[in-house]
Every structure is written in structure tokens, then in C-alpha cells.
Amino acid sequence: MADSRLTGPVRVVGVGLLGSSVGLGLRARGIDVILADASPTHLGIAVDYGAGRAPAEGDEPQLVVVCVPPDVTADVIAAELEAYPEAIVTDVASVKLRVLDELTARGADVSRYIGSHPLAGRERGGPMSGRADLFAGRPWVVAAHDGISYRRGGVVDDLILDLGATLVEMTPEQHDAAVALISHVPQVVSSLMARRLVDGAPSALNLAGQGVRDVTRVAASDPQLWVQILGANAAPVRDILTAYRDDLDRFIDALGDVDAPGARRRIAEELAGGNSGVGRLPGKHGVDRRFTPVVVMVDDRPGQLAQLFQDVGDIGVNIEDFRMEHSPGAPVGLAELAIVPEAVESLIEELSQRGWRIAG
Amino acid sequence: MADSRLTGPVRVVGVGLLGSSVGLGLRARGIDVILADASPTHLGIAVDYGAGRAPAEGDEPQLVVVCVPPDVTADVIAAELEAYPEAIVTDVASVKLRVLDELTARGADVSRYIGSHPLAGRERGGPMSGRADLFAGRPWVVAAHDGISYRRGGVVDDLILDLGATLVEMTPEQHDAAVALISHVPQVVSSLMARRLVDGAPSALNLAGQGVRDVTRVAASDPQLWVQILGANAAPVRDILTAYRDDLDRFIDALGDVDAPGARRRIAEELAGGNSGVGRLPGKHGVDRRFTPVVVMVDDRPGQLAQLFQDVGDIGVNIEDFRMEHSPGAPVGLAELAIVPEAVESLIEELSQRGWRIAG
Numbered sequence: 001m002a003d004s005r006l007t008g009p010v011r012v013v014g015v016g017l018l019g020s021s022v023g024l025g026l027r028a029r030g031i032d033v034i035l036a037d038a039s040p041t042h043l044g045i046a047v048d049y050g051a052g053r054a055p056a057e058g059d060e061p062q063l064v065v066v067c068v069p070p071d072v073t074a075d076v077i078a079a080e081l082e083a084y085p086e087a088i089v090t091d092v093a094s095v096k097l098r099v100l101d102e103l104t105a106r107g108a109d110v111s112r113y114i115g116s117h118p119l120a121g122r123e124r125g126g127p128m129s130g131r132a133d134l135f136a137g138r139p140w141v142v143a144a145h146d147g148i149s150y151r152r153g154g155v156v157d158d159l160i161l162d163l164g165a166t167l168v169e170m171t172p173e174q175h176d177a178a179v180a181l182i183s184h185v186p187q188v189v190s191s192l193m194a195r196r197l198v199d200g201a202p203s204a205l206n207l208a209g210q211g212v213r214d215v216t217r218v219a220a221s222d223p224q225l226w227v228q229i230l231g232a233n234a235a236p237v238r239d240i241l242t243a244y245r246d247d248l249d250r251f252i253d254a255l256g257d258v259d260a261p262g263a264r265r266r267i268a269e270e271l272a273g274g275n276s277g278v279g280r281l282p283g284k285h286g287v288d289r290r291f292t293p294v295v296v297m298v299d300d301r302p303g304q305l306a307q308l309f310q311d312v313g314d315i316g317v318n319i320e321d322f323r324m325e326h327s328p329g330a331p332v333g334l335a336e337l338a339i340v341p342e343a344v345e346s347l348i349e350e351l352s353q354r355g356w357r358i359a360g
Numbered sequence: 361m362a363d364s365r366l367t368g369p370v371r372v373v374g375v376g377l378l379g380s381s382v383g384l385g386l387r388a389r390g391i392d393v394i395l396a397d398a399s400p401t402h403l404g405i406a407v408d409y410g411a412g413r414a415p416a417e418g419d420e421p422q423l424v425v426v427c428v429p430p431d432v433t434a435d436v437i438a439a440e441l442e443a444y445p446e447a448i449v450t451d452v453a454s455v456k457l458r459v460l461d462e463l464t465a466r467g468a469d470v471s472r473y474i475g476s477h478p479l480a481g482r483e484r485g486g487p488m489s490g491r492a493d494l495f496a497g498r499p500w501v502v503a504a505h506d507g508i509s510y511r512r513g514g515v516v517d518d519l520i521l522d523l524g525a526t527l528v529e530m531t532p533e534q535h536d537a538a539v540a541l542i543s544h545v546p547q548v549v550s551s552l553m554a555r556r557l558v559d560g561a562p563s564a565l566n567l568a569g570q571g572v573r574d575v576t577r578v579a580a581s582d583p584q585l586w587v588q589i590l591g592a593n594a595a596p597v598r599d600i601l602t603a604y605r606d607d608l609d610r611f612i613d614a615l616g617d618v619d620a621p622g623a624r625r626r627i628a629e630e631l632a633g634g635n636s637g638v639g640r641l642p643g644k645h646g647v648d649r650r651f652t653p654v655v656v657m658v659d660d661r662p663g664q665l666a667q668l669f670q671d672v673g674d675i676g677v678n679i680e681d682f683r684m685e686h687s688p689g690a691p692v693g694l695a696e697l698a699i700v701p702e703a704v705e706s707l708i709e710e711l712s713q714r715g716w717r718i719a720g
């Protein structure tokens with residue numbers, strides 16, 4: 001840890017989801033937060049919401065956190081570096097190299113700028129969507145670069161730790177390649193898949209199950225924001241999409257004559273590669289072999305899930321993850337509880353004794 | 361409804377997930393179920409599991425349900441049509457035209473065959489994964505064709521309704537085009553995305569959030585099964601994948617020079633097309649505007665979710681959907697409840713009074 005400590009004031013520029021969440025989180029720790037936004041209306045809402053105070057004459061922020069859309073991030077950082085010559089400036093944009101390059105090109109004092117990116121978000125935006133715990137437990141990348149010493153940037157570390165996030169150090173290049181792979185390319189893949197649904201017959205769409213819903217969920221994201229993100233990280237995204245397209249071409253070729261020698265093997269290899277890839281994702285969600293699903297049938301009415309969770313709690317088993325599955329019009333739903341394997345047998349037995357129908 | 365009623369016996373060939381579920385569901389309605397499987401071990405397990413009985417001399421099934429892998433479905437149907445000249449035969453394979461064509465080509469008596477396909481499944485296979493309610497509320501396509509009268513095929517309708525599924529009539533061509541769009545192409549898109557993760561740096565994969573997990577979830581599916589499915593439905597899958605590839609090519613081109621005239625507009629249009637497509641998916645999941653999310657912070661320990669659901673039940677609000685979000689190592693999780701918009705305000709107020717921290 002650096003010897004500079006975050007004492008504030010911290011100036012947060014842009015009070016959307018991320019900015020207001022930074023403000024709320026720092027206010028909860030008693031730090032003086034100064035808010036700024038191009039929209040006086042948004043600024044007023046964020047102040048009323050408790051995310052910080054309006055700027056005042058003579059403010060001398062120790063740290064500035066720029067939380068504006070990617071397209072204007074470099075402009076705002078440059079202005080803040082000039083306006084507050086003693087302050088360290090960071091930003092939370094989801095692309096890092098482009099911002100640093102723009103600042104360097106215009107001769108900004110990057111010895112006081114260190115970019116960062118919290119891997120946190122939610123579907124809603126605006127100051128009212130902010131929450132103090134948005135970053136809790138989430139990775140927050142600090143994009144180190146040669147122009148700033150680790151010691152000088154220490155207040156950014158403090159910011160991240162104060163907000164409960166997990167600090168991850170990367171170069172801007174490493175960061176941009178990483179988010180291209182785990183965020184930007186999946187967004188494109190999902191959007192293009194969802195685009196195919198536009199021409200689908202309603203009778204076809206009515207057959208949709210959880211698979212296509214999962215694949216296309218992020219396709220509901222805001223196109224205007226994503227144009228900025230993809231535009232600012234075009235090269236890494238393009239590289240991965242090109243490799244994806246090459247795989248896709250091979251796949252389409254193999255489907256052209258599935259009885260040709262090697263065609264089925266090629267398809268199987270591509271699919272097996274997908275198995276390997278998804279198996280590399282860490283954490284609780286996705287294909288997680290640390291937990292075992294137990295499926296319980298529940299009636300679709302108030303109190304049923306409450307009773308189930310009450311019973312599971314009474315049995316003393318922790319629910320690691322939970323998913324509800326039910327079809328429109330069906331009188332019952334299926335509650336899938338993910339629990340540690342050791343607890344499966346006793347949980348099933350005890351739930352059954354309490355009258356629950358275990359479906360798997 | 362046809363005047364032939366399903367009274368049994370029903371012979372189920374293949375006792376994997378689908379076959380054992382058909383058996384369990386029919387047994388629950390008191391119908392005599394005869395099980396058959398190429399594996400005596402599997403057959404024994406399914407019988408012990410209560411999905412039906414072993415075959416006996418002189419069995420005269422009214423209906424045969426073929427639940428074997430796609431590659432051998434036509435062979436097994438042909439054999440069953442010959443062995444039981446009075447029986448109606450159906451199957452549950454996820455591709456319909458290829459099976460019918462193969463049967464016609466070999467001169468099978470398709471006047472007693474009507475293909476079908478339940479849109480139901482789960483990640484686990486084998487007889488022990490079967491459950492009587494697997495088909496409850498799920499669509500089940502009957503692929504009508506010219507060779508069989510609706511009246512004669514009536515027992516298939518009865519089968520579907522007895523198992524609690526929703527009957528959907530389609531031609532084999534309509535069915536295969538529909539599942540190509542809502543199941544087979546999403547599988548390919550997801551697998552190829554997951555394949556890109558194979559080369560990702562561990563530090564990149566550690567940044568993965570819910571988006572990439574959702575996009576790649578189905579990539580964990582069994583390659584051997586999917587080679588058969590995709591091979592049997594190659595033409596419709598190829599058509600959609602080719603259109604997808606054309607969109608992808610345009611996308612990659614636009615990323616090649618995002619500052620070229622029209623490039624950003626093209627990217628935005630592709631993404632907006634994805635918005636439109638995902639918005640067409642019906643039902644509770646995905647982008648569902650009928651319900652509003654309420655996010656509540658919960659400690660990651662036994663009893664917490666129980667208490668939350670208890671409280672929501674006491675307040676008298678029905679939880680339409682539920683999602684748990686938490687990061688490894690984080691002491692709290694975020695429980696996202698989907699509820700009807702009318703109930704949001706009072707739920708938030710009452711939960712807050714009970715001490716819950718509402719995060720959004």
C-alpha cells in the first residue's frame with residue numbers, strides 16, 4: 001500500500017450509475033464527495049440522493065474520478081488535470097489504452113492520471129440506480145502505465161479498497177484484450193444472434209427455452225453506449241471476432257456436407273472446444289462443479305418460495321445459487337437450488353419429509 | 361380431439377432423460393408402460409426407478425414412443441412399426457424432416473408414424489434424471505404429415521396432454537426451421553464463443569461477469585449429441601448461420617475503420633437489431649417488461665434467503681422470478697426479485713421497515 005491515504009475530498013465527474021455509486025460508497029465511509037455533471041438536473045438528483053455535494057469555490061480535491069461516457073472520457077480527464085493541478089485523476093471507462101493515448105497525444109500531465117475500470121454494472125442507468133455496494137466483491141482493474149509511480153497513484157488503490165472491490169493490476173493493453181474477450185465480443189455475438197430472431201416466425205419464437213434466452217440476454221444492452229465501447233477497443237475486438245469468424249466458416253463448411261470425410265469430426269471438435277472454454281470460467285455461476293443442483297417443485301403463489309427457503313434454512317443448508325424455472329400458464333415452477341454436494345442427500349431427504357416434491 | 365384415447369400399454373424405447381420421464385409421467389396416470397433399451401443395465405435402472413416394466417411375451421402396445429439418439433431414431437422407428445403392426449409410433453427427436461424422409465425412403469408404413477418433439481430437457485441425462493413433470497407446461501410439437509390422418513394420430517395428442525405439455529402443430533419443415541433458430545444456431549454461436557475462451561489469459565477470465573457466463577452456458581452441452589442434431593438439421597442451421605456470418609462480416613469490416621463514414625452507424629444498427637430480436641422472445645425470462653426487479657442485499661449464510669422469502673410472503677407479494685448475484689469472496693449477495701410493478705413501492709417500503717437493505 002502506498003503512503004498516500006484517501007482522505008478526500010474526492011471529486012466525481014458524471015453522476016450516472018457508476019458515478020453515483022462511487023459517491024454513495026465514499027459518503028458511507030464519511031469522505032467528502034464533490035459531484036459534477038453536465039446535466040444540472042442529474043447533479044441535483046444525485047445530491048438529493050446522498051451521493052455527495054455540489055461543487056464550491058476553492059474545492060481542492062485529492063482525487064478526481066471521471067465517470068462519463070467513453071467518447072468524452074479523455075476530454076474530461078484533460079480538463080480535470082488542468083483544473084486541479086494537485087489532484088490524482090482516474091476514470092472508470094471500460095476501455096483503457098485509447099484514453100491514455102489521447103491524453104498523451106494532447107500533452108496532458110499523465111504523471112497524475114491512472115486509469116481504472118470496475119467490472120460492475122447493472123441494466124439500469126442514471127443517478128437513482130447508484131448504490132453504495134455496487135462494487136463490493138467485484139474486480140476493479142487499475143491500468144498502470146509508465147508515466148505514474150505506484151506510490152503516487154496509491155489513492156486510487158485506496159478508493160478501490162474503500163468501495164469493497166478487488167484490485168487487479170494490468171497494463172492498458174492487457175486490460176483491453178481481457179475485456180474484449182470476456183465482455184465486448186460476447187456482446188457482439190449475442191447481439192448478432194438476437195438479430196436473427198427479428199425474422200423468426202412467432203410460432204418459432206414460442207418454442208424458445210432458456211438456452212436462447214441466456215445467449216441473447218445481453219443483446220438488450222444500450223446500442224449507443226456499446227458503439228462507443230466497441231469503437232474505442234476496435235482492434236482487440238476485431239482480432240477475436242476474426243478468429244471466431246474463421247471457426248464459424250469452418251463450421252458452415254462442415255454443415256454443407258456433413259457426410260463428407262472429417263465433417264462430423266470437425267463439428268464435434270468445435271463443440272468440444274466450447275466445452276473446454278466454458279469450463280475455464282471461474283466462480284459460482286455458469287458451469288460450476290463445486291455445487292450440485294437440487295430441483296424442487298413449487299406452486300406459483302405467494303408464500304411457497306418463502307416456505308421452501310424457510311425449510312432449507314431450518315435444515316441448516318446454505319443456498320449458493322438459485323434459479324427459478326417456469327413456463328407461462330404452468331401451475332408449478334421448478335426451483336433449482338445450488339448447494340454443496342455433501343448436503344444434497346440429507347437436504348433431499350429432509351425436504352421430502354416436509355412434503356416437498358423433489359424433481360431432480 | 362380424436363376419438364382414439366390413450367389407454368395403453370405404451371411402449372417407450374430408450375430410457376434416457378426423455379424416455380424415463382415419459383414413463384414416469386404415464387405411470388403417474390396409471391397407464392401400463394413397457395420399457396425397452398439397448399442397455400440392459402439402463403433398462404433395469406429405469407424399471408427400478410418406477411418408469412415402467414420390462415417387456416413381456418405378447419405385449420401389444422397401443423402407442424410406441426421412440427426416445428433414442430437422433431442418429432438411430434429412424435432405424436428404431438422402422439423396427440417398431442414392423443414389430444407392432446397395430447401400434448401408432450412417435451418419436452421425440454429434436455429434428456423431424458430427416459427422420460420422416462428416411463422412413464419414407466425405406467418404405468416404412470408412415471401411415472402409423474407421426475413424429476413429435478417436446479421442448480424440454482435438462483443438463484443431466486440417464487434414466488435417473490427422468491422426472492414425471494419434465495414436460496409440464498412445455499411446448500411439444502407434433503409434426504403432422506400427409507401420410508397419417510389426424511384422427512389416427514390422436515393418441516399422440518393424448519400422450520402430450522397426459523404429460524401436461526402444450527401441443528403445437530407444425531409441419532416437419534416448420535419445426536426444423538424453428539428449432540434451428542431458437543435452439544441449434546444459439547448452440548453453435550455459444551460454443552464458438554466459448555471456444556475463444558480456451559486461449560484467454562487466466563487474468564482475463566477472472567474478470568468474467570454474468571454476461572459472458574450467460575452467452576456461453578449452453579456451450580457445456582454434450583458434443584456427441586449435438587453433432588447428431590446439427591448433422592440431421594444441417595440445411596436450416598447453415599442458412600441462419602450464413603446470414604449471421606454476413607452480419608458478422610459487416611461488423612468486422614466496420615470495426616476495421618470505425619472513423620470511416622457510416623461505420624459507427626452500421627455498428628449501432630446491428631446492435632439495435634439485437635435489441636429488437638431479443639424483445640421478441642415471449643415469456644417470463646429475458647427482457648420481460650411485465651415485472652420489475654427489486655434488488656435486496658443478503659448475507660451469504662444459511663437462513664438469510666429463507667427470512668427474505670418469508671418476509672416477502674408475509675407482505676403478500678408473489679415472486680415471479682428470482683436471481684442471485686454474488687462474487688466469490690464477497691460477504692453479501694444481491695437477491696433480485698422480479699415482481700409486478702404495482703407491488704414494488706409497498707414491497708420496498710415494507711422490506712426496508714423489516715431491516716432489509718434495498719439495493720435497487
